[in-house]
Amino acid sequence: MDHPVTGEGITPDYLNRLFSWTGQPARVAAVRLAAAKTYGDEMVSTAGRAIVEVDYLPGAPENLPRRIVVKLARGVDDIMGPFYRNEVAFYGRLRRELTIEAPAALAAHYNPVSHRLGLVLEDLTARGATFPNVLQPISIAQLRGLLDTLAILHARYWNSPRFSSDLAWVETHLEGGVADLMNNLAPAYIQHEIDSQRFKSELVGMLGTTGDQLLAGVQAVQRHQANLSQTLLHGDTHLGNTYLLPGNRGGLLDWQLMVRGHPMHDVSYLITTALPIAERRRHERALLEHYLDRLVAAGVSSAPSFEDMFREFRRALVWGVYIGWLTTPIVNYGWEINVINHLRLTTAYVDHDTAGLVDEVR
Template identity: 45%
Template sequence: MSELSVPGSAEELTVETLDGLIARDHPGTRVARFELSNIKRYGQEMVSSAGRANVRLEFAYNPENLPKEVLMKLAREDLLPAPLYENEVAFYRILRPELHLATPRSLGGAYDSATGNFALLLEDLGPRDPHFPNVLDHISVDRVEGLLDLFAELHAGYWDTPRWSGDLAVIQSHVDGHIFEFFEKIAPGFVAIEVENDSFKKEMVAALGTDVPEMWAGLRRVQRYQSTGPLTMLHGDAHLGNTYALGDGSVGLLDWQLAVRGNWAHDVHYLINTALPVDVRREHEVRLLKRYLAKLSAFGVASPPSWDTAWYDYRLALIWGFFIGWLITPRINYGPGINQENVLRMKSAMADHDTMSLVRELVGAPERVAS
């Protein structure tokens, strides 16, 4: 359990708790007072896996010039996604300090394994004129290119790094760790309920000529294939809604709860297919994928995937975006419009690329053990 006091709600926050959260990563910083506002809980205004509140800090001492406007993420009342909370705190404490990508700065965070509570203090992007898009917005192909460049930079920095067996061995993957165990426990049942009770999702699954048990077994086989390498650091939940654009035109990434080591196509397929309408994606996806591969080289990857390998991995990865990305997601998380459009886009990509045939072939093939 964390030695810090981790509040179960925004209303439990104290100056002492803030000092404890912040001083661990920013020694010497002290809070004098704070104000809470805009407290949101699960199901309110796009709040899905964690609650949130805005915090205005007044510092007694602030030697690192930390931001005064802060977004605090907190556990949902049911604590169901506790492994995701643990993982996001680990990302911000272990990896965020060494990243040069555009993603909010962390003031501090903690996860309490005994209670499942977590608190994460992040820079509030509000003063920087942000746009937080969703799948119902019109997003230019140019913006998608900029986001893919971010992923290429992230992926290149950890491409088959020997650190996976050293200081980064603590980073989880899709085939081991608490994130793996979390989805192993809940995913088949949750998706089955969603498909049974949501006529649109049921129709999309039927149109692909498959069912929940086959997709789940196939997804797990795909992830074992992906674990054989090359491995890199993934955002892990790279749909359009976890991105932002600032007033100066720059773009960045949000919400690192599913950050793991894994196959590059996991991030790339999910961004392209949630960011672009089906017809636009069909027109541009080959060029976008080739751009991403070129950027890997530009960022220092000596041997990026060949085109044939990349195209195979991209088409295979689509099963995650459909099954875990959106079949599992209840409408309360984002509303019916966003949910349905994402399901449609992912289903259409799987149909276009005959992903289930690729999955069935892989399931029937001998497995190679991850190195």
């Protein structure tokens, strides 16, 4: 089956076919599109989303959600296929075995011909969720809650032997469709951003580097960290891919870059994008200590030392600078969100001599 790229394509027939494909009965009688964000709305990066109100057929269970979120392929090209396939794999194959805070999925399907996804998720606002970005303050307590979620996820798969058996399908930063896209297709898009956006070329110049050198640095760090502790990563933990719940609990959205890798990839990117520069400088070491404490509490007895982890925390910043945001056009999130993420990441890159740490592993 194929999937729509606009909210208008979400019909009762479409949802019933999608639910039937995943083994559920056809129960949808009517739908109303409550809201939609698609590519070009300045709050969409790799996939759009629609909020849909649903009426069910008589006799349907009372506990079925009346509002759902449907993710939509961008529809502008097929380059995002590896991302969509990866996210559908997370929700279809892993979500049910996890106890972390992440959206519940009602249906998930990927079409390898059209490179589109069909993904139906719970409406998190029903549980009081809010969705932060860099334009809004986040408290240290809220950030600790997000780190708690990461620690539980990472502990669950810490150096797991399953990566050689039933989880061998999980991609790495070095191999798989997403890795191929990042290493072979994305660099041309990133160089276009550097060449066409003056503030990006100035930031790269301020770092004393080039797009090609940053790419080589990212690849060197990924090869290096592939030989260290491995776990399941969210893979794209900038603040805009999180949500906050009452009681300082936090969850993770948008699993398109899920990957097996080193935990500091997730932790470094989250802390650095979540906090204003001055706050990050004051709190990052204590926040890393908090994460390590929660990792041990979740059952990891072989965690590296703080200093070893902090070194990899600093080294991992090169990914956030290059892949995380140089690749992101203004149309995805708007001018201010784009610029602030760049400033936070490039400043941390300088603060931590990430260039020198990258050179150590080239």
